[in-house]
Amino acid sequence: MADVETLSHSGISVHDLKEAEDFYCGILGAQVHGAVNFVTEDTLKGRSVHQSYTLGDFLFALVLAPDFMPMPPADKLMGVNGFRHAFAVRHADFDATIARLKAAGVPFKGPVGHPDKGPFGESVYFKDPSGNFLELLWRRDENVDYAKAPQLDVG
Amino acid sequence: MALNGAFSHLVVECADLEKSEAFYRDVIGLDVVGRNLVADNRPNSLLATNTRQRLLLVETGEVPPYPGSGGSIHHAWLLTIEQFKAARDRLEAAGFSSGIDPRQSFRAVGEYNMDIHDPDGNRFQIQAFGEEGTEILRSGAGTVMMGHMDDFAVGSVTHNRKGRFFLVREDEGFLAVSSWCTHKNGLTIWQKESWHFYCPFHGAKYDRKGCYVGHMGCQPMRLHPMQIDALGQVVVDTNRFFGRSGFEAAQAVPAEPGGKFDETGLTELPACDEKEVRERAKTGG
Structure with missing residues (x-):
């Protein structure tokens, strides 16, 4: 057993909250969870302004960052640039997921197959509108019953 | 998907x-x-x-370094x-x-x-x-005298910082709403520009009656028992807390001398001393 239960949440820096929300909610199917510090006074005082979302079992915040990582070139679809989040879909739905990215006009790389000895099956790589790298994949261990993730909480 | x-x-x-x-x-x-x-x-x-x-x-x-503090x-x-x-x-x-x-x-x-x-x-x-996040915290302010009932206009929300509650004047009467967020013991603030109680810790929002608005499934904010005495003075008992599943008109204390809190349908919740829990929280984690 690991000494860490799970990843609680992530903060993802974006250039434009509305554009990012349309992408994460409209294309990836995320749900709005709650806004933190959306009063003008908070912004003036330099507090973090962010909106949190859930995507399946995962909680993340889209953060309007005061300082931003330099972004990779637009035509680079697969990379890390510090971090990359990967989300799993069921193997049976993988083709439909790719079709959905195509229909939404999201450029992607892949599918790329992973070695058989690992838990990952195939991945597609793409970016959000702010240039954060993302990955969608199916996993060979998709039917393994891992411990249930603890209840979501926001930070 | x-x-x-x-x-x-x-x-x-x-x-x-x-x-x-x-x-x-x-x-x-x-x-x-x-x-x-x-x-x-x-x-x-x-x-x-x-x-x-x-x-x-x-x-x-x-690895490229992050700008500023990250x-x-x-x-x-x-x-x-x-x-x-x-x-x-x-x-x-x-x-x-x-x-x-x-x-x-x-x-x-x-x-x-x-x-x-x-x-x-x-x-x-x-x-x-920790469990300190879900315990119910008693401020230690005891019984708080808020002043005459006529000083609170319908629709007003008055914060009592020491007692950790808001006195809300509704059409139906008064509510003494505990300021503690029912999610994880953050202290809410009243945002008059949006008519919401707001918890800046995790973003929970409640309407003026203390009922949760949003997707996190939080319980309504708790109520303190209160009364209007024979002279029309508003008296709030911050030692006791009542849980509820939503707002009902009967929860409001009638704005008239002798107006009393009705416990019917509400659940009294055991509370801990806030200072003691904060001390515990310093060393607990």
């Missing part, structure tokens, strides 16, 4: 795979699954949490309180300063946090929630 448990793994770049793997294994406490298990030509290591989630370290040789880009590990204590010991043994939480003023009571940077300067939050 049929997501399966949704979040699969986080890919993190590192300059030195040996060093970073040792950090995430020995200090953070992840389990190493194995090396080079994914389609990436660069050396990589896969590590596991106790759920489906994995962390993939990829050695890139050079901004708000971060990831948080969720630990149990026991794991949190063990992690703090490991961090201190490894030479990290774990005693300072730079955003302590943003934490709710019973929310424990350490902010650390991995060998490449990536910011990680280590987070745990």
Whole structure:
């Protein structure tokens, strides 16, 4: 057993909250969870302004960052640039997921197959509108019953 | 899109795979699954949490530094309180300063946090929630005299900071609404521009009657019993708390001399002393 239960949440820096929300909610199917510090006074005082979302079992915040990582070139679809989040879909739905990215006009790389000895099956790589790298994949261990993730909480 | 448990793994770049793997294994406490298990030509290591989630370290040789303080880009590990204590010991043994939480003023009571940077300067939050976050906290203000009932206009919300409650004047009468967020013991504030109680800790919102608005499924804010005495003075008993499933007109104390709180249909909740819990929270995490 690991000494860490799970990843609680992530903060993802974006250039434009509305554009990012349309992408994460409209294309990836995320749900709005709650806004933190959306009063003008908070912004003036330099507090973090962010909106949190859930995507399946995962909680993340889209953060309007005061300082931003330099972004990779637009035509680079697969990379890390510090971090990359990967989300799993069921193997049976993988083709439909790719079709959905195509229909939404999201450029992607892949599918790329992973070695058989690992838990990952195939991945597609793409970016959000702010240039954060993302990955969608199916996993060979998709039917393994891992411990249930603890209840979501926001930070 | 049929997501399966949704979040699969986080890919993190590192300059030195040996060093970073040792950090995430020995200090953070992840389990190493194995090396080079994914389609990436660069050396990589896969590590596991106790759920489906994995962390993939990829050695890139050079990791670009974050601008400034790293901004708000971060990831948080969720630990149990026991794991949190063990992690703090490991961090201190490894030479990290774990005693300072730079955003302590943003934490709710019973929310424990350490902010650390991995060998490449990536910011990680280590987070745990203790039972102090769900206990009901008694302010110690006891019985609070708020003044004459005619001084509170219908629609007004009056904050009593010491007593940790809001006196709300509705059409139906008065409500003494406890300021504590029912999510994780943050103190809410009244945002008059949107007519909401708002918890700045995790973003919970409640309407003026104290009923939760949003997706987190929180219980309504709790009520203190109160009365209007024979002279029309408003008296709130902050020692007692009542839980409810929603708002009903009968919860409001009639705005007339002798107006009384009606406990029917409400559940009295056991409370702890706020000071004592805050003390416990200092050493508990």
